[in-house]
Amino acid sequence: MLPHIARYLFFGIASHESLIPAQDSSYTPTCKSYPGTADWPSAAEWARLGESLGGGRLLRPSPPGAVCHPGQDAYNETACADVEARWNSYELHVDDPVSVVWSNFANDSCLPDPAYLCSGDGYPAYVVNATTPEHVKIGIDFGRSIAPGSLSIWVHQLTGIEYHADEFKLAGSDITIPGSAVTAGGGTEMYDLYKATAGHGQAIVGGTAKTVSVGGYATGGGHSLLAPRFGLAADNVLQMEVVTPLGEILTLNEAQNADLEEDQRLGFSPQSPSQHTRPPPITHTAWAMLTELRSPIIPDLAAYFLSNVPSLEKAGLAGYALINSHMPNPVSSPGLPPNAAGVIGISLMQDDTDREEVDRIWTSINQTVMERWPNVTFATITNEYPSWLDFCDKNYDMNKGGINKLLASRLLDEEALTEDLEVLAGAVKTATDNVGGMYAFLVSGKGVHNAKPRGGGDAVHPAWRTAYIHAITAVGWTSFNETSKSEAEKSIYDSVEGFRQLTPGGGSYLNKVSQA
Incomplete structure (x- = not known):
């Protein structure tokens, strides 16, 4: 018999992807605050937000392609060569606080080609580099959005993996669930989870794309080649710590906030899950x-x-x-x-x-x-x-x-x-x-x-x-x-x-x- 698959426990939330198409640079929206409008936060307000987050957490990054445009402050010929060489990799975009994997979701507004215009219109104006749920809450309370000209919350650094070998105790209850489980930050990449669980002779329900984060993956359902045996990723979640759109930090499990937990396993943004593990050859x-x-x-x-x-x-x-x-x-x-x-x-x-x-x-x-x-x-x-990790190493999404x-x-x-x-x-x-x-x-x-x-x-x-x-x-x-x-x-x-x-x-x- 296989042990239970280590189930997800999420902490932290949010995606930085700018999924709202950028507007023409001459366009000034009237339905929301936007750089240049009267209700856009002042420099002092942004400074106070940065102070509340702690040093270096509030970013104002340029699009990664800006290093290739001589008219941009970020222009750097050496950096441009590196960006051009890696532009078609997932890693370049995943590791950047404002970039998106597919350029159309930033409206192609700053490609690494000086033959075209470069504008920040397709990207957030500021980014919270969140490493704790509290950082996420501060960003949401201030006014988080994924739209261009907005404040985005980036959870790429909200990581961490804790393995539970024999059982997992639900927070706020006396319920203990037998079997192995793993707790991971919402920004933890699936491949890092595979390596961590393989070290214990286990596997976790996941896909073959190395850079997908566990938070977005599991809360979207999470299909997998292991799903016909063990169910979807969402089916294996034991508990989540989330930040709601109201800025509340909540623990969701079957003992508390159970209705929200069911919604979260196919609902709003990610956090920190626990899931079961299994070691299938x-x-x-x-x-x-x-x-x-x-x-x-x-x-x-x-x-x-x-x-x-x-x-x-x-x-x-x-x-x-x-x-x-x-x-x-x-x-x-x-x-x-x-x-x-x-x-x-x-x-x-x-x-x-x-x-x-x-x-x-x-x-x-x-x-x-x-x-x-x-x-x-x-x-x-x-x-x-011999293992799921070994299979993924040789058959990952390219x-x-x-x-x-x-x-x-x-x-x-x-x-x-x-x-x-x-x-x-x-x-x-x-x-x-x-x-x-x-x-x-x-x-x-x-x-x-x-x-x-x-x-x-x-x-x-x-x-x-x-x-x-x-x-x-x-x-x-x-x-x-x-x-x-x-x-x-x-x-x-x-x-x-x-x-x-x-x-x-x-x-x-x-x-x-x-x-x-």
Whole structure:
């Protein structure tokens, strides 16, 4: 038997991302305080805020791209070379107090290219560098916002990890929960949690993006390749310490503020959670069903695979799949073309997987594919990983930052995946026609469907409790090209229309909702 997964205990809150598009520099809003308006805080008021936070906590940073613009005070040729070299990394933006991973959410207002204008209009004017819940409270009491020209609260430094080996006692009660748990600051990155729990022979429910913070991840629900076994991250939360929008520092658990705790596990901003840990050995299989570029069989091939996902997840499989009409060939072998199309993915089997049933289903899939589409190449490669950390070290998310990107998603249940394969193929075709491809994440299944969160429930969207696929589409565009941007916004919205029609009354994953 595996021990309970170490559950989250959050402390501290807030996100610094400027998700409100910036206005033209000549625009002065009338609905809120803004630099230059009469009700904007005076220099003395900002100084008092800085004093209340303690030395160095109130920041007034320039956008990271400003170092590349000769007209900016921050201009520095040496620093510019470093920013340019790292602009497409996640780390540059995560470690910056005002930057965002995708540039469109700062309205492309200061890219590291002197050919374009640089303005702070897409970024906060001031930032609270919060390392305690009290810092967060002070920022909220003063008037925190994520809009441009605002006061933002940055919790990147609000970290800390405490491991509880045998039990966890809920604050303000006599309730002791057996099993291992971990408490982490809301700004703690998931990869740091993986390393900390692996040191105790444990794992924690999390994704494969190293820089995601535990606070935002868990309060958005938190899907994972471990979720089909252990439930979503939100299902594993034992307790949170939060700062509310009213500036109250509260402890939330099943013994106190229980109603807020359920809301928080899919609600407002992050803090400091406790979650259970488990040490599953992992069998990882990379697989591919490949055909010719832009082949007309791709929607039918993909629909057939997707129709088998409920059976695979019921047997204990988890995984990620990519359906694409044009991609680099993942199978390297003499004589094969450099590019291919079709369905590729990875699958994970853990300790409770019915491996004979999984093998039977894959054998049936392979046989059917060969019979219906004899020109499709089916290939698999299997590896064993001793731990979740070892798997993540070799399979982490390597997507780019510093780009323009929008997402859309939909949760697909068994009926949507199995009732009418022609309609399902049509939905896949709609996605690939609009944005070239789609992702299908096998991250639900029985662990999510049968989850029993402490306290009786959480605010996870009910669609998760019947879903088998988290379907995602993505699109990018060229900066400062309004035609390209408009086309991207239309294509990302249209890309999931078929899935919306398949799941009336359904929903999306909160952290990847449709963004156009």
